[in-house]
Amino acid sequence: MSYDNxxxxxxxxxxxxxxxxxxxxxxxxxxxxxxxxxxxxxxxxMDPLMAGRFRHLLKEYTKTYRKYISI
Structure with a gap:
């Protein structure tokens, strides 16, 4: 993934x-x-569940925008 993406x-x-x-x-x-x-x-x-939620949302984001961003 590029820095900008x-x-x-x-x-x-x-x-x-x-x-x-x-x-x-x-x-x-x-x-x-x-x-x-x-x-x-x-x-x-303070909130390890938030970090897990971040990773989950990031995975969904990359799946959704895979054709628009360079991974």
């Missing part, structure tokens, strides 16, 4: 979490570079 995806998913009522102040989202490109890592010490 990873940034856009993380912003979109954080917005979805906010509308679901999660307190995103406790969510730590990092865009990390590896040899294949960029990937998104999320963690939350």
């Amino acid at each position: 990873a940034l856009a995806a993380s912003k979109q998913v954080v917005g979805l979490l906010r509308t679901e009522g999660y307190k995103i102040e406790y969510l730590k989202v990092e865009i990390v570079k590896n040899k294949n490109g960029f990937f998104i890592e999320a963690s939350s010490e």
